Amino acid sequence: MKSILKYFSEIFYGVKSLLGGMRVTGSYFFRPSTIVTQKYPENRDSLVMFDRFKGEVVMPHNEKNEHKCTGCGICEINCPNGTIEIISKMVETEDGKKKKAIDKHIYRLGMCTFCGLCVKTCPSNALAFGQEFEHAVFDRSELIKVLNQPGSQLEKGVE
Amino acid sequence: MENVLNSTVEEQQEYIINMGPQHPSTHGVLRLVLSLKGETVLSVEPHIGYIHRGIEKMCESITYPQIIHLTDRMDYLSAHINNEAVCLAVEKALDVEVPERVKYIRTIMAELTRIQSHQLWWASFGMDLGALTCFFYGLRDREKILDIFEETTGGRMIVSYNCPGGLMYDIHPNFQTRVKEFISYFRKILPEYNQLLTDNVIFHERSKGMGVLTREDAIAFGITGPSARASGFSCDVRKHEPYSAYDKVKINEIMYSAGDTFHRYTARIDEMWESMNIIEQLIDNIPEGPFFVKMKPVVKLPEGEYYQRVETARGELGVYIISDGNKNPYRIKFRSPNFSNLWVMNHISKGNKIADLVAISGSLDLVIPDIDR
Structure with missing residues (x-):
């Protein structure tokens, strides 16, 4: 008799536990406000990333096409993967002195691990993280970027 | 020949099959060579090294601040805690006392990391046992923590927040309002986890009494973390050797004594509650002040050996640095929790069925990149 009771009580508790789980999933069925899914490619226009999001390294330029990079090479030294390469040139300033300036600030996105050391250690805050995250390209060579815009110059007052 | 034809599968001798390296329930590229008799597991032989990247060797050629981005990629689910371990070791070597604010933030972030790691573990553990709904619910709640990480650090899993x-x-x-929002949200959600999986009768049948690990074996195999505490081995580094701000909070060490799959599961669920308690003790009291100590541009450790251990989501992580006075370490060794936890698998899954092996390996919560490094 006891074993029969135990048998049926086990069935009862088994069904009860299963229904308990189903109640959770079922309750979400009637609470559409809890949906968190985003329709990603469709919501591109309204999608805003967090302001600190590490999408890619960029070099902000002002409206006069000037950047703050002096070509000191600290980002190049600090990068753990050799992502950054700085090619510098000598330019003549207005008072006739020769000065080092960047020719190309090469950034290899394919090698970057987004550790943030280049942005953090830059003494003149020339680098920043951009919000762009759709980096898929058809050819690997497109991932090698030159961060300073063509014809750009060093901002006045940055040493 | 006649003997073979007349015998059934049950009567035949043991045979060997491969589980992995591309098996969904090994959660990575882990290859298990199983020796079976019928459906019963006779022995499990893990083969590792499929995702070996030589992180320890790579660390020897880069500077100390640069090591952070590699430890992120060891145990990607406790990335912040791994980073903290290296930073604490370097700070110990240089005799640097970090500001209180740093300690508080590090502790809060570490506990958030622990919660999100356990959430993902709960999600995938449910999926291993056939409860696919768990996977969606676990990842849905984990997203909230990842958003907190993304807002503060810029990264979701690979945070690189310490230096x-x-x-x-x-x-x-x-940060503070979001963390508080998350905790009040997750306190309501965690009972749902219990309703969904913990109270489920099928789950009980599959986990209770499976893969029993005794306290003595846990110590002998060097098991740490929730897996060991479920066997009654008190090994919480946060309690026994407090680092960061853990000496300022009250921590309940989650202890069970049964040591089976079910108790390894409940230990992790209880750790999520405990982590929320720890965060609540700290979140309102973050002191004002600087968030870093000014270090020299090139960090050079004095000659010697340094060791720091921390409690990651899976157990004890040890960082052992030998310095010869240069800007990069002479040798660095990580004592990773997953590597030690893996090798107990053969011991505790002997005699169980092959389907239960999935449950047992899931309850050990292995992260393969941390095993291979």
């Missing part, structure tokens, strides 16, 4: 001497950036102004 020797403090933090990379200060916390985001929204």
Whole structure:
């Protein structure tokens, strides 16, 4: 008799536990406000990333096409993967002195691990993280970027 | 020949099959060579090294601040705690005392990391046992923590938030409100986890009494973390050797004595509650002040050996640095929790069925990149 009771009580508790789980999933069925899914490619226009999001390294330029990079090479030294390469040139300033300036600030996105050391250690805050995250390209060579815009110059007052 | 034809599968001798390296329930590229008799597991032989990247060797050629981005990629689910371990070791070597603010933020971030790691573990553990709904619910709640990480650190899993001497950036102004929002949200959600999986009768049948690990074996195999505490081995580094701000909070060490799959599961669920308690003790009291100590541009450790251990989501992580006075370490060794936890698998899954092996390996919560490094 006891074993029969135990048998049926086990069935009862088994069904009860299963229904308990189903109640959770079922309750979400009637609470559409809890949906968190985003329709990603469709919501591109309204999608805003967090302001600190590490999408890619960029070099902000002002409206006069000037950047703050002096070509000191600290980002190049600090990068753990050799992502950054700085090619510098000598330019003549207005008072006739020769000065080092960047020719190309090469950034290899394919090698970057987004550790943030280049942005953090830059003494003149020339680098920043951009919000762009759709980096898929058809050819690997497109991932090698030159961060300073063509014809750009060093901002006045940055040493 | 006649003998073979007349015998059934049950009567035949043991045979050997491969589980992995591309098996969904090994959660990575882990290859298990199983020796079976019928459906019963006779022995499990893990073969590792499929995702070996030589992180320890790579660390020998880069500077100390640069090591952070590699430890992120060891145990990607406790990335912040791994980073903290290296930073604490370097700070110990240089005798640098970081500001209180740094300690508080590091502790809060570490506990958030622990919660999100356990959430993902709960999600995938449910999926291993055939409860696919768990996977969606676990990842849905984990997203909230990842958003907190993304807002403050810029990264979701690979946070790179620590640096020797403090933090990379200060916390985001929204950080405290978001964390509090998350905790009040998750306190309501965790009972749902219990309703869904913990109370489920099928789950009980599949986990209770499976893969029993005794306390003695846990100590002998060097098991740490929730897996060991479920066997009654008190090994919480946060309690026994407090680092960061753990000496300022009250921690309940989650202990069970049964040591089977079910108790390894409940230990992790209880750790999520405990982590929320720890965060609540700290979140309102973050002291004002600087978020880093000014370090020299090139960090050079004095000659010697340094060791620091921390409690990651899976157990005890040890960082052992030998320095010869240069800017990069002479040798660095990580004592990773997953590597030690893996080798107990053969011991505790002997005699169980092959389907239960999935449950047992899931309850050990292995992260393969941390095993291979």
